[in-house]
Amino acid sequence: MGKSFSTFDFGDLKLDEIDVDRSNMKEIEEELNIPISSEELNVVHMLNTEQRYAYDTIYRRVTKNERGSFFLDGPGGTGKTFLYKTLLANLRVKDIIAIVVASSGIAAANLPGGRTCNSRFKIPLDIEENQSSQISKQSSLAEL
Template identity: 70%
Template sequence: MGRSFSSFDFGDLQLDNVYLRHSKTKEIKEELNIPISSEDINAVNLLNEEQRCAYDKIYRRVIENGTGSFVLDGPGGTGKTFLYTTLLVNLRARVLIYLAVASLGIAAANLAGGRTSNSRFKIPLDIENNKSSQISK
């Protein structure tokens, strides 16, 4: 929510780092354990001009805690997955957590740590009026 623990007046109460290390959810632990290689990080230098423009806009918006939605569109083989992978790796290298989701299993399988949105957010496949996502905070 954009606030740190220290911005609240809790008196002498301190965060216990041991507790924090062990209290991470399974999803957070999985995201933090996605391997990052220097080859993947340096892939940013292999982006073409259009990919680099998209990369720079999205990366800057994320790092500045900005809001927005981005849609990458193009025919197969134009490097959308390469761009997404490069973006995710460079954000994760900053020890930030980003969930890679896709609407199709094939697309999700092409991204490190990728899953379908139904799987990631526990969205029920049989939609009823009173059902909602079951993902925990």
């Protein structure tokens, strides 16, 4: 809002910058602390040709900070989760934040750090016409 802590008369009360940083980093710390499985890191060579193409394409775009939108589709048992886990582990080991969202809780539970879209982005289940975002601009989720 264009104001600083010193704008207001709080007497001798001091705001420690470390406290501000910690509160704004909660969501980011959680994402950076998702456990990385060594099995998922070391299985890139086990991806089939199509999985490897998707892995290489997405990995290259993310590590080069290039924009992209990807949609992986296939019947159950074709290795989508295997590919996702391998990709996530190899990105996260480089301290790259990869936010994992899914439309259902079951799908989200299958991936490390996975959450439903409405949970992660505070999307209400009943949306009204003039409703605005539930994410504060100053929150750790906005920073994430």
